[in-house]
Amino acid sequence: MALTFDAASTGDMSAFLRRREDGRAGLDLLVTGARCAGCISKIEREMLRLPGVESARLNLSTGRLALGLTSAAVDPGHVIRALGSLGYPATPFDPGAALQQRDREGRQLILALAVAGFGAMNAMMFSVPIWAGLFDQELGPATRTVMMWMSGAIGAPCAVFAGMTFFKSAWRSLRAGRANMDVPISVGVILTLAISFSETFLNGRDAYFDAAVSLLFLLLIGRWLDHKLRSSARSAAGDLLALQASSVSLLDASGRERSVPLSEVRPGDVLRVRPGDRIPVDATLEAGDALLDNSLLTGESVPERVAPGALCRAGAVNTAGLLTLRARAASEDSALAAIARLIEAGAQSRSRYVRLADRAAALYVPVVHAAALATFAGGWAFGLEPREALIRAVAVLIVTCPCALGLAVPAVQIVASARLFRKGVLVKSGAALERLAEVDHVVFDKTGVLTEGRPALIHTPSSVIAMAAPLARASNHPMSRAVVRAAGDGPVAEAVVEHAGLGVEGVINGRRARLGRAAFVGVTTARPVETELWFGFEDGPKVRLRFSDTPRPDAARAVAALRERGLTVEILSGDQAGVVETVAKAVGICDWRAGLLPQDKAGAVDALTAAGRKVLMVGDGLNDAAALARAHAAIAPGSAIEASQNAADLVLTDDALMAVVEAIDVARSARRRALENFGFAALYNLVAAPAAMIGLVNPFVAALAMSGSSLVVTLNALRLRSGR
Template sequence: MSKTNQSPKTVHADERIRLNVIGMTCTNCSAGVERVLNRDKGVEKASVSFANKRAMVSFDSTKTDIDTLIKRIQRAGFDAIVDDEFHREEMEAAQKASLQKLQNRLIISALLSAPMLLGMIFQMLGSNAGWVNFVHTPWVQLLLTTPVQFWIGSRFYKGAYTSLKNRSPNMDVLVALGTTAAFLYSFYNGFLGGNPHHLYFESSAVIITLILLGNFFEERAKSRTGAAIKELMELQAKTAIRIDEEGNESEITIEEVVIGDLLLVHPGKNIPVDGVVVKGHSTIDESMLTGESIPVEKGGESEVFSGTINQSGIITLRATKLGHESTLARIIKMVEEAQGSQAPIQKIADRVSAIFFPTVVTIALLTLVITWFITHDSAKAIMHSVAVLVIACPCALGLATPTAIMVGTGLGARNGILIKNGEALERVSKTNALILDKTGTITEGQPEVTDFIALNTTSEQEALTILTALERNSEHPLGKAIYRYGSAQCDSLPEVSNFN
């Protein structure tokens, strides 16, 4: 087991852990990993999401531990890394490299498959061009198809082997069976005495290319959805200014902060950790938590939260919650858990997916027998059977719901809507009444002047001009709203001096 998989001493086995699972290719893989984890006597509940490649495990730390769980996943043919701040960058780099590798192989597969596909199309259109006949030569098609089938398509063979070993056959088995049958039948016809006009090399190559294309779009969509969580993480301050017992100030990393530290926060800076104000007075923008655009007044013993923004004054706070205990960290955790949660309808899809493979294989065998019985054409019978295998892929069946949950919760988080889990998202469809109590939920999220009436003055324009000039440098949301309104109404503004 690599060092990256070792859980550091600072990770607490508090009977609940998140693991990034590496190597899953479909929902049957995630179901297999889930079964392997749930077989552990110390595991109370394990839920594995293929959509975000994570396992949520609740376990009794007196009966099992994190390393044991990771070893179980490895024996099943996959790998796992603890999903925490220590491994997050490493995991993101691995996911980025995996997506790039998939993209490169997709491009190579497309370049090798395109000549055969275009040759087939032009031949069907009646073309007798030299290049069309050339790409239909058996040895040319063999050279083009072999790397696609056995190098680029090796992921399907590996996935098929793993799924069969875990007794949970998946779509990889169908793809491997179908494309291999088409390849071997074409090889027989082209080189071992069969009909050289019945070559289906391009079918296996194009099928693998199209499935890779679907996998690439799927992985890219999931990586973009993960940006919602990254945006939340970016609200966390990376450093803080600590005040020691002698009153000296020093800049430290956020990991060095301990509970009880006194931290100095300047205007315009993010609150680094949850804490209590012990000195100073300011207004804090808490819109990322509450949706309220109006800043909140904070003074002595007021509670402040990490990720919120100090707007107007210098404050000193005492740290009370750090790391995964902070309010922002709990929000991030809730979004991650919601993305991996299962909606009730997903359980139906999972049950159908579980019986899909034997059903498809049975239909393919029946197709083979019935077609041969009717036509007495073995070539046609084999190709019809292969067609059943390769097009009957349960990917969409098992992936549609978890992907929808992942994308929905991710977009919601990006727009300030936190969804508790998949069940809550599904129940929203049955909602017939919606009660809103937060400013910013159905409004613009910031104050806006709608009307201006000047009292006890002879010139309304003059009053608006003076008021707008006074609010020119205001940091308060109401002051900014007045300035936006006035600057649109006034041609020029006078200079303000001695403002206090």
């Protein structure tokens, strides 16, 4: 069971800080009790007020609060105590503890839901005869009173048990001097039970035991559905992290091999990976014949030969012999963990719609309590009995809960992100989905995006290939990889430097050489062409390496589908005009530009934006990174270099271009679902609140209406899962 910390128990917790080279530090905490957009806003706002905290982001899906600290001297115990004072107990984040807590929360919700369902059905069994008596059916006063007592005997204990989820949350909030959305729910339930017992004891006309327990039953259905939605988003990241082995083989100083938990691996440790196993952490190859399957990370289906000294990323499969690796990062800092964090980030983000819901939710508690108080005071002043005025006030408290508003956007984002993950698209933020839904013009890079990105050498002498191979082995550019495939294994150049959009340079056998664009290598008479590379030593002759590349099988289908959706499509390429024109015709694109440098692509995107277009950029190379960053929305294939993936809003894991169409469809559908939820929540409150204030809605109807509104927005979000 997760522990909570108070002022006396936190002690020295500096070991949980993640120290950085610049003197700053990071701290990850597992926060319990946060359930809505208002909780996120409150926690992040209060954390940023603490001395030494420069950033705070709470992921509602995982419960992880990521804090950026100005110095490693900041006391984590002070941060945990501050969270406790807000009513949100916290512990240092541990994935195992987080999983146990989520499982425990799910079991508690199921148990409370079962009790509430039992109580609602059986309390209703005694309420139905009372309702029949209101329509001139035969039911004497004594019988009605017995029925009310029986309804209370069953409904009240069930309501108290099922309501503990809300009561505890409300009490923690009130102890901290604040009020969350569970406060009016708890007040409404308690007052409903109190009024019902009063009416029963005084032989009154109405009792609402069934209303209290039915309210909790429907609320708990919404909570459980929300819990399942968030679990589905977490499972995507969990499925990836599950690919990491729970234990690894570590070599100690004497060369002896022992098995240790993955969490204990630190940079510098020497590891051993057997054939068929995945690389556990990002590591440098020390010894062994490394042929790695990187399809999970890059989408590249052909195994990659890795030379000693090269980086082997976590998640890659060792398809060759026994490897000896030196760890470069801990498991939480690996490439696989980075992808999992992308998924977590996509599950809950600060999009425009979420910020709108935050502001509305922040107004809820003071407004609804003021409305309930005004209803009670106004009703009493205008001649209502205190009992009737109080019933109306309780109905206002119950019916106006903004649960539907709080779920409107997060539920949609979670379902949309999970659906796109299953389709091979990693969403880095919910705001990206909003921007993607607005695009009206799509810009494609050619090489590696519209084409296969695995060019093959043509008409190149083997002697030239052998000379260029040492530099090519140091680059991840598709044409460099083609040179490596043609040359086979061999040495790697020294002192290699890669220049964005130009090429690589390094030292081969003591001589400085360059591989890349013609002008970069020193050829001033040739035009820049993306289907060729030039190679030459600093003071030697320059030679050309030519390549061929073919369009992706689904490129033409994807372009046609984009046009069917009202989007215009264009190619921005650095290749020569003839090659670009050939590919454009093959895939059905009429507008294209050729011979562009990185700054030209970025300028073209800026010009389109200035003309009022909402541009989606799809690119994969260093020469696309600036354009990706400037576009309204950006997508990078999984085989793209890291800089392009960082600049993109979405990443394709399998490089299929139809995934771009799928992403746009889901983004547009998500926008519709979010706006529908907003519209429904606004209309519901505009109708329900006045109806409760004037007495048209009693607590039972209020319970049904409020809970039903939460279910409506959640079920509306779930429509995204099946694509309807």
